[in-house]
Amino acid sequence: MAKAIENMSLDELQAYQKEVEAAIKGYEKKRKADALAAVRETARTHGFTLEELIGGKATGKTTAKGVAKYANPADPSQTWTGRGRQPAWVKEALAAGKSLDTMAI
Known part of the structure; x- marks a missing residue:
């Protein structure tokens, strides 16, 4: 970093904060993608797809299906x-x- 945080203006600090938040989100997204790829590879080495093991789509999202009344x-x-x-x-x-x-x- 070229400028010390203590010497930044409020506008510079807010811009820097947005950059840090975006970097954190990108990092978390990459970690999740890497973890999903590793799990898929593990399932494949055992002769399965991830979808076969979890019983649906491997999107990370779940929807609860209600029981018909x-x-x-x-x-x-x-x-x-x-x-x-x-x-x-x-x-x-x-x-x-x-x-x-x-x-x-």
């Missing part, structure tokens, strides 16, 4: 967890005067 009486393959937006078949049944209890699994 309601089923369409006309088509039981259509289900709904009761969370999020109501499917069209639920809206139609409610508009027809049915209650959610009649569609409970």
